[in-house]
Amino acid sequence: MGFSVNVRQSKTAIKVEVGDTILNAALKSGVQFPHGCQSGNCGACKSRLFSGDIQMSPYSEFALTKEEEESGLILACRSVPWSDCDLAYLEEDDLATFPIRELDCRVQKIEQYTHDIVRVCLDINSGGPFNFASGQYAKVSFDKFPSRDYSMANLPTDNFIEFHIRQISGGLTSTHANKKLVIGETVSLEGPFGVSYFRENHTGPLIAIGGGSGLAPIKSIVETALEKNRKRPIHLYFGARDTRDVYLESHFSNLANNHENFTYTCVLSEPKEHTKYRTGHLFEAVSNDFNSLDGAKAYLAGPPIMVETCVKELCDLGIRQEDCHADAFYTEAEKVELEVRK
Numbered sequence: 572m573g574f575s576v577n578v579r580q581s582k583t584a585i586k587v588e589v590g591d592t593i594l595n596a597a598l599k600s601g602v603q604f605p606h607g608c609q610s611g612n613c614g615a616c617k618s619r620l621f622s623g624d625i626q627m628s629p630y631s632e633f634a635l636t637k638e639e640e641e642s643g644l645i646l647a648c649r650s651v652p653w654s655d656c657d658l659a660y661l662e663e664d665d666l667a668t669f670p671i672r673e674l675d676c677r678v679q680k681i682e683q684y685t686h687d688i689v690r691v692c693l694d695i696n697s698g699g700p701f702n703f704a705s706g707q708y709a710k711v712s713f714d715k716f717p718s719r720d721y722s723m724a725n726l727p728t729d730n731f732i733e734f735h736i737r738q739i740s741g742g743l744t745s746t747h748a749n750k751k752l753v754i755g756e757t758v759s760l761e762g763p764f765g766v767s768y769f770r771e772n773h774t775g776p777l778i779a780i781g782g783g784s785g786l787a788p789i790k791s792i793v794e795t796a797l798e799k800n801r802k803r804p805i806h807l808y809f810g811a812r813d814t815r816d817v818y819l820e821s822h823f824s825n826l827a828n829n830h831e832n833f834t835y836t837c838v839l840s841e842p843k844e845h846t847k848y849r850t851g852h853l854f855e856a857v858s859n860d861f862n863s864l865d866g867a868k869a870y871l872a873g874p875p876i877m878v879e880t881c882v883k884e885l886c887d888l889g890i891r892q893e894d895c896h897a898d899a900f901y902t903e904a905e906k907v908e909l910e911v912r913k
């Protein structure tokens with residue numbers, strides 16, 4: 572005895588035993604079905620029910636809002652069918668299938684954020700529109716210098732493109748951007764690229780971790796997440812070496828003051844003097860602040876060692892590896908070193 576559930580993305584209907592959940596039955600029968608916590612906390616298994624009766628056991632409002640439920644969405648991990656059903660899971664990965672474009676842009680604004688990080692804003696001259704998902708990056712070419720990958724720091728809906736460019740010792744492109752760039756200069760751009768983009772369908776808690784100029788894609792993700800959902804908890808951790816490396820502090824402090832669901836924590840790893848900020852490593856700060864992060868999703872960008880240690884800590888706290896979307900920033904010299912080691 573049981574019910575037949577048609578999952579539209581799958582070729583065959585699945586049989587769900589009485590009392591079993593749709594997600595559990597799908598996974599048992601080898602049907603691919605997006606999922607995370609399997610306990611109603613993350614929203615990864617969110618699906619649209621086209622027909623049939625189901626009963627949902629309790630779940631977090633972060634995973635499925637009242638409005639979403641009223642519009643016909645369900646959580647497959649909490650849904651037990653009481654009749655044959657027809658449904659489709661939401662396909663979050665479709666979000667980032669934007670065409671790769673080549674654009675000609677013009678420098679519209681330059682702002683020195685720290686001693687070695689500059690904010691560069693571009694207007695699009697031709698080749699647009701530039702559609703991307705928060706967290707993605709583009710290949711950017713200044714003048715005759717080699718192109719480099721930089722993440723967009725702005726919202727996808729903005730009518731300009733913003734990058735945070737850290738000057739790398741000996742780096743031609745980053746030095747040009749930090750020291751020589753002028754308003755009006757032409758810049759070529761190709762993109763978007765990258766898979767560490769914001770997953771809109773996950774509506775559970777969000778942990779965002781940025782180190783140095785890795786704050787750029789994290790800024791875009793956090794601001795998009797705040798715009799989409801004013802309830803789910805969002806925690807931003809920004810790591811820098813010392814006070815002089817901290818930027819956008821008042822911006823994020825203001826956001827935290829204006830959004831009850833948002834917290835901002837700045838952590839210094841190598842302060843030379845007594846500081847008002849927290850000190851230590853980012854992974855230690857996260858570990859001190861949470862007992863469990865089951866059902867959360869994490870986005871990380873920054874130096875490889877920072878990303879690695881934080882992902883390990885997040886997994887120890889209960890986030891699945893698949894729910895850690897990470898971009899480690901390798902310099903060109905580090906990339907060469909990695910090639911040699913292979």
Ligand code: FES
Nearest residue numbers: 607608609614648
């Ligand atoms: S897998 Fe269903 S809410 Fe997380």
